[in-house]
Amino acid sequence: MDKKPSPQDVIYNVRNxxxxxxxxxxxxxxxxxEASKQHQTANGVSWNxxxxxYLELITQRRMQRMEAELKxxxxxxxxxxxxxxxxxxxxxxxxxxxIYDPTTVEFVNRNKSLRNHRMNKGDTHSEKSKEIMSIKRTGTTQTEETKQKISEGNKGKVLTKATKKAIADARTGTTHSEETKAKQRAAMQAYHAARRAAKEAQNGTEGV
Structure with a gap:
């Protein structure tokens, strides 16, 4: 015997x-x-x-597209x-x-979803997001071209007193490993050696 449709099912069928x-x-x-429900509720979302x-959120055009892809x-x-x-x-x-309910969610493509979640001025990342980004970046290195672009972009920038204080406060109590200290010393030695060489070359040119 077929299951009798609920009042909600009848209303849905009429509307759609x-x-x-x-x-x-x-x-x-x-x-x-069900997969979305389990994922979101596991992350503390109130699912209503x-x-x-959910089906009512899907437009006829998107329904037809999914039917075609399924076929x-x-x-x-x-x-x-x-x-x-x-x-x-x-x-x-x-x-x-x-909160997931008919007034707060929509059924859209991934690109639109990303646009919905772009950060606005004043927004900050959660600690969980920072941890995920940190894990993803671990072991990655930037190309020399990227480093040069970053360097060019930072030239001429002046930090405000508030920014300097925030950086100082964030570094308070932190210590570098011996390996990091050795790298810093080597980098500074190379920097000063390059400056001396450039100065000597300039002096030699002027004396000709």
Whole structure:
């Protein structure tokens, strides 16, 4: 005997007549919904979104695109790409509130999701975000070209007293390892040797 539809299912079917997902796509969307729910709730998000409300966030055009990708056997690949769709908060305010409901989230492509979460002036990274960025950068090195660009970009910049104090406060109590000290000494020796060589070459040219 078929399960009798709930009042919520009836309302959803009336509202969304003509853009119901196929059985196969619905099964995929159910898995995506549950995976997102588990991931977000594990990160402290208050989840107040039903599966039917989730479906209502999907436009007919996006539903058709997913049906086409599924038919071609490329839905998984498509959804992982930059143009693939994700359930995401509408802006950083909603993101910080950590509430998922029909008014705070939307079903959009990954590029739009990234734009939603761009940091604004005055925003700061959480300690968890800083830790993730630190781990990702561990072991990476910058090319000489990148270093040169950074050097050129910093030329002429003057730090404010407040910035200098913040840097000093952050460094208070920190100590360098012997390896770091050795590298610093070697770098300074090389720097001064290069300056002496340049000065001697200049003096030699002037004396000719």
């Amino acid at each position: 007549h003509g853009r119901q997902p196929s059985k196969r796509l619905r099964e995929n969307l159910e898995r995506m919904f 979104l039903t599966f039917n409300e 071609a056997g490329k839905l998984k690949e498509f959804m992982k790409g930059a143009k693939g769709y994700v359930l995401t908060t509408k802006n950083r305010t909603a993101y910080k509130a950590k």
